[in-house]
Amino acid sequence: MTNKPENEKQNRRKTTAKDKIKINVDDSKGARGIKGTPTVETTSSGSLDSPTGGTEGTSPVEMLDIKTMVDQAEKPKRKTKPTPATRQSNDNSKGTRGTKGTATAGAASSGSLGNPAEGTTGTNPEKSERIDSGNNANVVNLSSRRRQKGSGLPLPDDTNEPARPSYVVREDWSQFGPPGVWYHGHKTSGKDKDPEPVNLWLCSPLSVAAVTCTDDKRYFGRLLVFIDTFGTRRTWAMPMEMLRGSCEELRGELLAAGVHIDHRERTRLADYLQWKTPQRRVTAALRTGWTRDGKAFVLPEKVIGSEDVIYQSETMHQEGMAETVGDFAAWQKDVAAYCVGNPILALSVCVSLAGPLLAKIQQDSGGVHWVGDSSIGKSTALFVGSSVWGGETYRRTWRGTANGLEGTAAALTDTCLCLDEINEADPKEIGSIIYALGNGTGKTRANRIGSARNVARWRLTLLSTGERTLSAQMAEGGKQPKAGQLVRLLNIPTARAFGVFDVLHGFTEGRALSDHLKAATAKHYGHAGPAFIDAILKTETDYCAMLENIKAKPEFAAEDSQAKRVASRFALYALAGTLAQEFGILPWPANEAIRAAVECYRLWYEMHGGGSTEDRQILEAVADFISRNGDGRFTCKSGNNDEQKESFILNRAGWWIDLEDIGRVYLFTSDGLKEATKGHDLPRVLSALDSAGWIHSHDKEKGKRSKKTDIGNRKKISLYWILPKDIEE
Numbered sequence: 110m111t112n113k114p115e116n117e118k119q120n121r122r123k124t125t126a127k128d129k130i131k132i133n134v135d136d137s138k139g140a141r142g143i144k145g146t147p148t149v150e151t152t153s154s155g156s157l158d159s160p161t162g163g164t165e166g167t168s169p170v171e172m173l174d175i176k177t178m179v180d181q182a183e184k185p186k187r188k189t190k191p192t193p194a195t196r197q198s199n200d201n202s203k204g205t206r207g208t209k210g211t212a213t214a215g216a217a218s219s220g221s222l223g224n225p226a227e228g229t230t231g232t233n234p235e236k237s238e239r240i241d242s243g244n245n246a247n248v249v250n251l252s253s254r255r256r257q258k259g260s261g262l263p264l265p266d267d268t269n270e271p272a273r274p275s276y277v278v279r280e281d282w283s284q285f286g287p288p289g290v291w292y293h294g295h296k297t298s299g300k301d302k303d304p305e306p307v308n309l310w311l312c313s314p315l316s317v318a319a320v321t322c323t324d325d326k327r328y329f330g331r332l333l334v335f336i337d338t339f340g341t342r343r344t345w346a347m348p349m350e351m352l353r354g355s356c357e358e359l360r361g362e363l364l365a366a367g368v369h370i371d372h373r374e375r376t377r378l379a380d381y382l383q384w385k386t387p388q389r390r391v392t393a394a395l396r397t398g399w400t401r402d403g404k405a406f407v408l409p410e411k412v413i414g415s416e417d418v419i420y421q422s423e424t425m426h427q428e429g430m431a432e433t434v435g436d437f438a439a440w441q442k443d444v445a446a447y448c449v450g451n452p453i454l455a456l457s458v459c460v461s462l463a464g465p466l467l468a469k470i471q472q473d474s475g476g477v478h479w480v481g482d483s484s485i486g487k488s489t490a491l492f493v494g495s496s497v498w499g500g501e502t503y504r505r506t507w508r509g510t511a512n513g514l515e516g517t518a519a520a521l522t523d524t525c526l527c528l529d530e531i532n533e534a535d536p537k538e539i540g541s542i543i544y545a546l547g548n549g550t551g552k553t554r555a556n557r558i559g560s561a562r563n564v565a566r567w568r569l570t571l572l573s574t575g576e577r578t579l580s581a582q583m584a585e586g587g588k589q590p591k592a593g594q595l596v597r598l599l600n601i602p603t604a605r606a607f608g609v610f611d612v613l614h615g616f617t618e619g620r621a622l623s624d625h626l627k628a629a630t631a632k633h634y635g636h637a638g639p640a641f642i643d644a645i646l647k648t649e650t651d652y653c654a655m656l657e658n659i660k661a662k663p664e665f666a667a668e669d670s671q672a673k674r675v676a677s678r679f680a681l682y683a684l685a686g687t688l689a690q691e692f693g694i695l696p697w698p699a700n701e702a703i704r705a706a707v708e709c710y711r712l713w714y715e716m717h718g719g720g721s722t723e724d725r726q727i728l729e730a731v732a733d734f735i736s737r738n739g740d741g742r743f744t745c746k747s748g749n750n751d752e753q754k755e756s757f758i759l760n761r762a763g764w765w766i767d768l769e770d771i772g773r774v775y776l777f778t779s780d781g782l783k784e785a786t787k788g789h790d791l792p793r794v795l796s797a798l799d800s801a802g803w804i805h806s807h808d809k810e811k812g813k814r815s816k817k818t819d820i821g822n823r824k825k826i827s828l829y830w831i832l833p834k835d836i837e838e
C-alpha cells in the first residue's frame with residue numbers, strides 16, 4: 110500500500126495532457142471546496158480522515174470521537190496496485206486504476222487550508238479543489254470549483270488538474286503515481302519561462318485529522334492518521350513542537366512507525382503538516398493518569414472515560430508503559446486467586462491498584478519494599494503486582510533508575526512503579542531516588558532562554574524488592590536513610606511458611622507456585638488496572654470516608670506519628686483491594702485485602718520497632734559512638750588538674766564519670782556529640798536524647814540540656830551528660 114515510488118521520474122513528472130482522465134464534474138460537491146486558498150485533500154475510499162470530516166464545519170469547535178478513528182483504522186483495506194506496465198502508461202486507462210469508488214465526498218480531508226475560520230493565511234491561491242472517488246469503480250471523480258484569479262468567483266470546472274498549490278492525500282494509485290501525500294504546485298525553470306506544474310510525492314498516506322490541544326490551551330498538536338508499511342491504519346497525537354528546526358525527530362518517529370518519506374521533499378512534509386488546520390478538536394493529555402478533574406484516565410494505549418482525549422507524546426511508542434495482553438478471566442483464575450491467604454502477594458496487588466486512588470484521597474507517592482533472602486519469590490510477588498498494569502517491560506530494575514527517573518515516573522502517574530532488585534542500584538543514589546519519587550516532582554531545569562521549563566510531576570505507588578533493607582543498602586554507599594525515606598518505601602520482611610507464600614493452593618512446593626505465577630503473569634496482564642479505573646469512574650464513592658473506616662480498625666492503631674502515617678498507608682492498600690474485590694475485579698473473599706494489609710503492617714512494625722525512626726537512629730548513633738570511642742576519646746573526669754594532664758588525648762570527644770548505682774555517664778563536648786550524630790541537627794539530637802531519658806543531668810535554666818562542668822583547673826565548660834540506656838526493640 111505504501112510503496113515508495115519506484116520511479117523517480119514518475120513521481121516528479123509534470124502533469125501533461127496525457128494525464129487527463131475521465132472527469133465527472135460534480136458541482137454540488139464542489140461547493141464545499143470553495144475557499145480561495147490551497148487545499149489539502151484526501152482521496153479514495155476508507156479515507157484517512159473521519160468520514161464526517163468536511164472542510165467547512167460551521168461549529169468553531171468540533172470534537173472528534175477518537176473511537177471513530179480507531180474503528181476506521183480497522184476498516185478492511187482495499188486493493189490495488191497496478192502492474193508496472195499500467196503504472197507507466199499515461200493514457201486514459203490510467204484513470205481506472207485510481208480508486209475503486211466506494212468513498213463518498215465526505216472522504217475528502219477535513220481541515221482544508223481554505224477554511225476561513227481556521228485561517229491559514231498567506232497561502233495564495235486562487236483555487237481550491239476536491240478530488241473524490243466516484244461510485245463508478247473505473248472512474249476517478251474529480252469535483253472542483255475554483256475561483257477565478259482575483260475575482261473570488263468560481264473557476265469553471267474544466268480540468269482534472271488538482272489545485273495548485275495543494276496537497277492531496279491519496280490512498281490508491283492515481284495518474285500521478287503511488288498512494289501517498291502529493292504536493293501539486295508550480296516551478297519556474299528559468300527566467301522568462303512560464304511556471305510549470307510539478308507533482309511531488311512526499312510520503313506514504315498520512316492525514317492530519319484534528320487539532321489537539323491541552324485543556325489549558327498551552328500545548329498544541331495534530332492528530333495524525335497514517336498507514337504503515339503493512340497497511341495498518343494508525344494514529345499519533347504529534348506535539349507541534351516537533352515541527353521545530355529541521356524536524357529530524359519527527360521524521361525519525363514517522364519512519365520508525367512505518368511511514369515512507371521522500372528524503373528530498375522532507376521540508377515540504379513539515380510544511381504540509383503545519384499548513385493544514387483541521388476543524389476538529391481533540392483534547393491532548395501530556396501525562397498518563399487522571400485528567401478532566403478525575404472524569405477520565407489516560408493510558409498510552411487508551412483513554413478510559415472520555416472519547417475525545419488522546420495521549421500526546423513525542424514518541425509513539427514508549428517502552429514500559431501499561432499494556433493489556435491475554436485474558437482477564439485467566440488472570441483472575443491463574444494469578445489473582447493465588448493471592449488468597451498469601452498476604453505478600455495480595456498486598457502487591459493492592460499496592461499496584463492503589464495508584465489511581467492516591468489522587469482521590471490526596472495522598473503522596475509511596476510503596477513497599479519486599480525484603481528477604483534470594484530465591485524465595487520476592488520478584489514473583491512483584492510480577493503479580495505489576496501484572497495489574499502491564500507485562501515484562503512494565504517492570505523495571507533499580508539499575509540506572511536515577512537516569513530516567515523523571516520520565517519513567519511521569520509516564521506512570523496514577524499507576525504503580527515496580528522496581529526489582531535494589532541491590533542493582535547505586536547505593537549512593539537510592540536515597541535521592543526515593544525522595545524524588547515521594548516528592549512527585551522532577552528537577553527544575555532552565556531552558557535555553559533561562560526560564561524554568563516544564564517540571565515533570567507524578568504521583569504513584571511503588572513496589573520494590575531486594576535482599577536487604579533500604580538502610581542496609583544505603584549504608585553501603587555511606588548513607589543513612591532519613592525517616593522520610595523509610596516511611597515512603599516501607600521495608601517488609603517476606604520470610605513466610607514457604608518463601609514468600611503462606612499457602613501453596615495445591616502446589617507441592619514454593620518453587621512450583623512461583624514458576625506458575627511467573628508463567629501466568631507473562632501471558633495475562635494489564636486488565637485489572639484499567640478495569641479498576643473503569644469501575645471507579647462509574648461509581649460514586651466517598652473514598653476518604655471509606656479510608657477512615659478502615660483506618661479506625663484496632664489493628665491499624667498506632668501511638669507515634671510515624672507508625673500512624675504508615676498505618677494509614679496500609680489502610681489505603683486495604684481500601685484499593687477491598688474496592689477491587691467489590692467491583693468483581695479480584696476473586697477474593699471479603700476482607701481478604703484488609704487481612705493482607707493488617708498482616709503486612711504488623712510485619713513492618715515488627716521490623717521497624719516503635720517510635721520515631723529518627724529518634725532511634727540518633728540513639729543508635731550515640732550508643733555506637735560510645736562503644737567505638739568510649740575508651741579512646743573520653744577520659745575520666747576527676748576534677749584534678751594533674752590527672753587531667755596525664756590523660757591528654759587527641760581528638761577528645763569528652764569525659765566520663767562513674768556514678769554510684771547509675772553507671773558511667775559520658776560528658777560529651779558539643780563537637781563530640783555533633784560528630785557522633787552526623788547528619789542530624791543538634792537540637793533534634795538533644796530532643797531525642799531527652800525524650801529517651803538519656804540526658805542524666807543538665808543546668809536548671811529553662812531549656813538547657815547541657816551542664817556547666819568543672820574539668821580540672823579550667824574554666825567550667827558546657828558538657829552534655831549522657832547516660833546510654835537500652836534501645837527498645
Ligand SMILES: Nc1ncnc2c1ncn2[C@@H]1O[C@H](COP(=O)(O)OP(=O)(O)O)[C@@H](O)[C@H]1O
Nearest residue numbers: 483484485486487488489607608609619620623
Ligand atoms: N517460595 C519459594 N520456594 C522455593 N523456591 C522458590 C520460591 N520462590 C521462588 N523460588 C525459586 O526461585 C526462583 C527465583 O524466584 P524469584 O521470585 O525471582 O525470587 P527472589 O526474587 O526472591 O530471588 C524461581 O524461579 C523459583 O524457581
Ligand SMILES: [Mg+2]
Nearest residue numbers: 487488530574
Ligand atoms: Mg528477585
